[in-house]
């Protein structure tokens with residue numbers, strides 16, 4: 001989609017960055033100086049502006065609140081060892097945002113607003129990007145329906161917004177997960193393959209129940225049979241079984257993760273056998289019984305790699321080998337960090353400098 005709109009820049013007179021230690025702030029709670037806002041009305045994008053981060057004046061009849069036309073992305077910028085800021089594979093998030101927009105009957109965001117606006121925003125707020133080993137600037141682009149009207153229909157007006165916040169480590173420890181077989185996250189023909197806000201709302205109750213039992217997250221299973229694993233929380237799921245990396249293939253119930261693709265690309269490059277296919281709960285626990293379930297982990301932008309130390313199923317916790325004994329995932333975590341920190345060649349051209 002093309003457009004010819006300029007992005008107006010309203011720089012704030014004095015940055016707030018000195019009020020924080022960007023290398024040590026809680027995830028998602030402290031927002032950087034500026035934000036990008038663009039409006040869609042009368043069939044076109046307009047009024048794109050980078051301005052001070054601020055609250056949104058809003059009607060109680062805002063259609064996004066009632067009918068769920070709300071989608072988002074999650075991506076990160078990193079500061080490398082030379083102090084340069086670069087985004088990790090942003091075009092993947094741009095493409096996925098528009099895939100979500102199409103599925104939710106929303107207008108696609110033009111590249112010059114999404115990418116052009118994002119690069120300008122980060123140039124203004126680069127001081128907010130942490131330099132710590134595991135820190136990054138988390139970027140949240142989102143698109144919401146803004147008609148002020150009650151009545152189920154696709155909105156005629158929308159707002160596209162990008163806000164950013166410094167972020168540290170997502171999980172401080174390996175996670176315990178529970179295989180969920182009562183509730184499901186996504187269904188064939190549904191919206192599990194896109195980042196629709198409702199996917200996350202519906203996941204909170206089963207996750208709360210799992211957390212009350214002492215787990216960090218759930219493993220979602222397929223809605224039809226609950227026999228096959230799909231994702232864990234907001235991460236794609238991977239296993240090393242007998243030296244092979246196995247992950248559920250992407251489908252309309254599984255989000256096509258950027259981290260997933262990056263891990264698979266590097267694993268193949270390293271010569272590891274990789275299988276993208278269905279994985280049954282039965283296969284996982286048979287492998288565990290036979291001592292060949294070497295690793296299980298979630299992959300996603302927030303955590304990069306979350307090591308799974310225990311998998312609960314039907315009242316039994318199945319413990320996995322300690323992280324020190326894992327040959328693949330700690331090495332992969334480090335390899336991704338080295339690319340982001342500019343310590344090794346960026347062979348696949350994943351980093352986009354400002």
Ligand SMILES: Cc1ncc(COP(=O)(O)O)c(C=O)c1O
Pocket residue numbers: 074231233234235236255256257258259260299300301302
């Ligand atoms: C449901 C779901 N699965 C997987 C992922 C991982 O995707 P990515 O690696 O692009 O962050 C996310 C996070 O975006 C997610 O929300």
